[in-house]
Amino acid sequence: MNSRVRELRQAQGWSQATLGQRLGVSRQTINAIETGKYDPSLPLAFQIARLFGEAIEAIFLFEP
Amino acid sequence: MALIAVTALLALVPGPWPGLSASHRDSLLGMTAGAGAVLLALLLVLAVPAARRTYFQMLEAREYGAKRDKRIAWLAGIALALFAATLLLARWAVPQAASPAIVIGLGLLPLLAMGLYTTATLLRLRQLDELMRKIEMESWALAALVVTQAYFAAWVLLKAGLLHIDTGNALLWLGVWLLLVRTGVYVWLMRRYL
Numbered sequence: 441m442n443s444r445v446r447e448l449r450q451a452q453g454w455s456q457a458t459l460g461q462r463l464g465v466s467r468q469t470i471n472a473i474e475t476g477k478y479d480p481s482l483p484l485a486f487q488i489a490r491l492f493g494e495a496i497e498a499i500f501l502f503e504p
Numbered sequence: 505m506a507l508i509a510v511t512a513l514l515a516l517v518p519g520p521w522p523g524l525s526a527s528h529r530d531s532l533l534g535m536t537a538g539a540g541a542v543l544l545a546l547l548l549v550l551a552v553p554a555a556r557r558t559y560f561q562m563l564e565a566r567e568y569g570a571k572r573d574k575r576i577a578w579l580a581g582i583a584l585a586l587f588a589a590t591l592l593l594a595r596w597a598v599p600q601a602a603s604p605a606i607v608i609g610l611g612l613l614p615l616l617a618m619g620l621y622t623t624a625t626l627l628r629l630r631q632l633d634e635l636m637r638k639i640e641m642e643s644w645a646l647a648a649l650v651v652t653q654a655y656f657a658a659w660v661l662l663k664a665g666l667l668h669i670d671t672g673n674a675l676l677w678l679g680v681w682l683l684l685v686r687t688g689v690y691v692w693l694m695r696r697y698l
Binding site: 460467471480 | 633635
């Protein structure tokens with residue numbers, strides 16, 4: 441799944457480690473989400489959306 | 505490494521410990537071979553750049569949730585001590601008295617150790633973040649699938665008379681195979697996701 445997590449994180453000037461700390465996950469998990477290798481769980485996706493103040497579907501772009 | 509070398513010497517050279525029986529020497533040698541193999545594997549991982557990178561990524565990702573709970577090390581340590589105590593006590597107690605109470609008590613010790621080790625593993629799993637937990641669970645699941653199928657296949661070959669193995673050793677190696685296959689799958693998944 442494609443996402444705008446990297447774009448939103450960089451707009452805030454945060455490193456992957458900083459975002460990981462804010463979400464309670466490791467830097468590697470953030471990297472895997474940004475590169476599209478891992479789709480986050482629904483609770484984590486909601487946390488990400490809430491942190492950036494956007495809707496989930498505006499951050500995670502589902503392509504069947 | 506020094507401890508492994510000293511243990512191997514004790515097992516192989518009769519001089520320093522003449523009272524040590526042949527079966528105890530075999531046990532010591534087996535432990536030495538196991539510890540040596542783990543150390544050698546670690547050195548090989550550190551020597552190959554791609555493997556070293558994956559290994560340190562894994563340590564970093566696991567470290568994220570590992571700071572909170574000291575119970576895990578205690579539970580796992582007590583479990584391993586109980587397994588060792590069962591072996592030592594059984595060698596001493598069973599040939600002497602073999603009263604039903606002692607046999608039942610000794611038989612229950614590994615169950616207690618299993619319970620403690622399982623609790624420690626579950627606590628550890630809950631500390632990991634969701635991606636690391638997924639990798640951990642998938643690697644154990646795949647390893648269990650592969651190893652149980654391999655054991656079933658070996659049992660079929662054994663019954664068909666096409667394979668001759670010592671069943672006692674095969675039981676011991678079950679854990680070793682699980683760990684080996686699980687490590688291989690773990691590394692593959694780490695490289696896939698990270």
